[in-house]
Amino acid sequence: MAIRRGRGVAAVNYPTGMNLGGDPSQALVHSTPTGNFMVSLSSVDLGQGLKQVMAQICAETIGVATDQVTIDTADTDTGPHCMGTFASRGTHRIGNAIIRAATEAKQVMLEVAAEELEVDAGDLETDGAGNIIVKGAPQKSISIFDTALAAHFKQGRSISGRGIFLVPRSFPETETGAMKPSTCYAHACTVAEVDVDDETGEVTVVSVKNVFEIGRALNPKMVEQQLVGGSWMGISHALYETTEPYYPKREHGGTDFNQYLMPGPGDLPETEIVVLERPAADGPYGAKGPGEMCANPQIPAIANAVFDAVGVRVDTLPITPERVLRAIKAQHN
Amino acid sequence: MIRLAKEYFADQRKDDLHELGKGLQRSDAPGHVTAKTKYFADRTFPGMLYLKMVRSPHHHARIRSIDTSEAEKHPGVARVLTHKDVPHNVYTILILIQVGPEDEQVLAEDKVRWKGEAVVAVLADSPRAAEEAAAMVKVDYEVLPAVFDIDAALKPDAPLVNEYHGQNYYLYDSGECRKVRFGDVEKGFAESDHILEQTYWSSPIEHAPAETTGCIVVPEGNDRFTCYTNTQAMFFTLDNTSIILQMPGQKLHMVGGTVGGGFGGKVDVTVEPISILASKLTGRPVRFVYSREEEMQISSPRAAEKIVLKDGVTKDGRILARQVWGYTDAGAYSRHSPYGAQKGAAHYPGPYTIPNVSIDTYCVYTNRTPSSAMRGFGVTIADFALEVQMDKLARLIGMDPLEFRFLNAYRDGDMKAHRQPTEGAALIECMQEASRTADWPVAERFFKMSSYKTEA
Structure with missing residues (x-):
């Protein structure tokens, strides 16, 4: 039984604005x-x-x-x-x-x-x-x-x-799905490093290094607060949060912050943010919208890091200690 | 913690900004940290009533009768509201952009379709009186069989969740799902060296804002109503209220302000219409604020999703075909879920150039808390599935996961599955910088790649 380290990567993009436009x-x-x-x-x-x-x-x-x-x-x-x-x-x-x-x-x-x-x-x-x-x-x-x-x-x-x-509304073609969902996309690539305790199934995130391409950083300090906060939310989604821990069963849902798990300050790793700027043709001074994207790449990066650490896949979110441990046990059998 | 990597895309950008590009301190920060920022709930008004919702204890039941007589007699109670009081009781938020049908009752009339559904609203002088009276409301239910998961709901003999839809999935103009068809996936699979089909699941997730959903309504005496609200979308709320209450929009005045965290949880229209109705019928200010328990179990969560990905890949690392079946568990009502499933269809197959793609995304109804908007919905869980799948594919063919992504990354001009040419791509550069920052080695040739320049 040991603490095993692993790391994983994920790369994503994200559309800016309401999907299919039509949102003035x-x-x-x-x-x-x-x-x-x-x-x-x-x-x-x-x-x-x-x-x-x-x-x-x-x-x-x-x-x-x-x-x-x-x-x-x-x-x-x-x-x-x-x-x-x-x-x-x-x-x-x-x-x-x-x-x-x-x-x-x-x-x-x-x-x-x-x-x-x-x-x-x-x-x-x-x-x-x-x-x-x-x-x-x-x-x-x-x-x-x-x-x-x-x-x-x-x-x-x-x-x-x-x-x-107003981005004019696009209507998807019914048979082919031809459509214009968005006018510009933000991008990200995240590398996460984790420690997995193969005795308890517990995952500790050691570091998260995020690279975000956001068009233009209109206020870099505010960009930082949003991207760091998003990165933490991604960790939370990957390892902790759900209102229904045994979905699709309806029991066991948390009703307050004692029962609904989220990481505390001590659970959050070293977070690095690098910002790239490729201005969007129709962005205000080139800016794109990274507000949602910034919470996404950490989830698969952590899932991949868990695999790298202990050689098991947990394909159901959140990746709880129970699920990690069950996967490790199944692998041993 | 933040570093601007100006060396990338320097030729795409003029660094000539004055007020922008500077990390100016937020003008609202001092107010936040000295507790001077005003939130909607920082207001009290004389004679204010507290609204307490009586909710369904059953996942699926027919309502035989509703008896509010005891509750109405309880000391401090000003009014008890049922479906009979709501002028246009059946609504759906996105009817404003022609995404129907109206499928949800403001106060349940004939049926409840999830545990927690609103049935009766009690208004009293104090929260305590409202709670006590709510406990006195008698609703006679005939419990019906319920269905809780996506697979069961789509079986032909499953209980029907929502009669306004007529089947347990949203009917798009394209049929039972939103479809994208590009190239020929069967041909792509046939030409591949390996095929990998995997299923991914997620569970509902709560927005967990510091400030729970709520509003305070004040009748202004001139037949107008001011509604102090923490909605994320003032006119979504105003226009839907206008429809539900059959009240001209001119009578409604929505006042927002700084919201204590939204994350998509305050895009639904749940507290304002009933509170404005209550204010109209009593002539008094009304306050309706979700408890933490309501915020967690009653307000819409992020949908649970099931995603099946089937990929064909060559041994030298090219994805030739990707087939996707995405299922969004909408719970009992649409809210924003048909939009979320549609957004998923537009997002697959991810930021990669794949010649053969087939996508089906479904919005499925179950007897669960309705899910709705949440930061990235339609995409967040899709990215989890896509990027874990990418890792599995890379390992399947013995390739470095980052190098595998470089090989398949989309670049300017590449045609996407939904038939838009790629513009403004930057995935390759993000991966190059990630390789450098995280010290994740990749072959030198990947550093020569570009999203927009032909290779040197």
Whole structure:
């Protein structure tokens, strides 16, 4: 009887957005009198930080600092329609809607500035520090603050924009299944290392090394939190979680966290994340949706590592000590 | 812990971003860690009622009668609701995008189809009064034979789970399953050196959010209702409520906010319509929040799945044919499961270029808690099966599992089984970096491969 080490690999891809498309999201952007920007949405932040990345997308598009952007969301009286936060669609769909709305608002802003500076709007750009400058002649400039004031109180113009993003719905062909499920795919490859106690069947994950290709890391810190969290969830799916441990039997289902097993901090291994960026043609600044994918490759990588360690296959999830031990015993008989 | 490997795809990317690409601190983080972030349940209103659901103790039963008279007399009880109070009692969430039929009763009328199904809603001044009154509701059931697993449900003599479907599987426009047919699998198997057929299973999984599903409804006096909710999809909830209550959408105002974890568990529409109805009928604020037990056993889990994979492979490592039979255990009602099974059909045969593919994915009804959306559903368990199968195939022909994947990986321009040319592939580069990072050696020629460039 011994602790046996093994490692396994898995490689996956994942579609961004609602399968087969047909899932619109809208955004409205407007400036306040002093040149701050409001983004109105009805999208939901699930705690993953949707509001932060949306503010950065708006700021990038208009050319202002992120802290000049406020996200007003999740209110159906004030926010235009959003299909919802699911299907790895938030950044991609809502982000694209915001780019469109912000681009329209920026155009008005530049036109207002152009009138104040008596130049052509096409010759203007933002400097990222709160000013609108003449291209090639940055000494000729006006602040966004003054531009917004002029728009409101002098020129009577609304610095605002509307945006919607919709991937047209695809309908599968009934006999061949020809269809367009998604416009872009994220990718991953994971190597997991495990220790298996062949006396108890217990599996300890030693390390998980994940490589994710996500189009573009719009906020690398938030990418990290999402990918690390996903990686832990993958481990949890592989080894611990189920509401019905003896499925299809209906008994034995957990009703609280004493009975429903999940890994605690001490059960989580060293987690490494490497991010590759191949921008998606239709992604907001190239971003794809890795929110769901990041919890997937760990499951088969761990299953394969268990086999590598003790030479048995557990083809039923979760890979509990009981199942590992039964497989080892069956192999010996 | 995170490293951006900028050396990959450098020619595909302009690194010219200003506000993006920076790891700015989340603006909501200080609120979260100082307990100032407001969640839907952080609100109380004078005169608020608590909703307690009376649920089926049986997996499958006919309802002979429902007697709420004792419960109604219990001190503190304001109202007891049954199916008779629900204007449009039969619904399905995805009817909004024309995925029918309506197959689920908001409050059970004639039958219950899973243990835990909602039958009667009790509204009282306190959670305790609501619980006590709920225990006084008498429902007379005639227990029916139940079916719990995919294989049994698909047998011809199985008990019928859901009359709105008429058979124990979802009927797609393509028939009993979503089909993908590409090339000729039989020819591919005949040309293969080895054939491997394996079956994979998973069990239901709970989303386990920190914050359980719930809402608080306030009647606004102008004939409108404000519903503070932690739904993941504001308009899914609004539009389905509008249908169920036969109430113009203009009367409904959904207010969300930061949700304490969703993972797909809050895409169903379960608590809001009945709470808004209760608020309308009583004229009082109503609070309906799942207990942890309800969150774990009543709210939809990730579906259990059965996946059969049959592969034909040559001894030098090419997959010539892959046949897939995927089964999603939807439980008693559709919710998002027909979509999940469809998504599976679009996902197989995985990120590999295989010339002959046949895929059948089924959405199967059983007398279980309805399953629904959960992070990656349709794909997560498919990937488990696919990638374990890849490992088995590699070992079967004596090849390194990572090298075997390189040989079969899809690249830009390759035709997928569902007849879309591959674009934006990056699997090869992910595997190259995994080989380097994890020190998993592969032959030098695999480092010369590219998802988008012809080999040097």
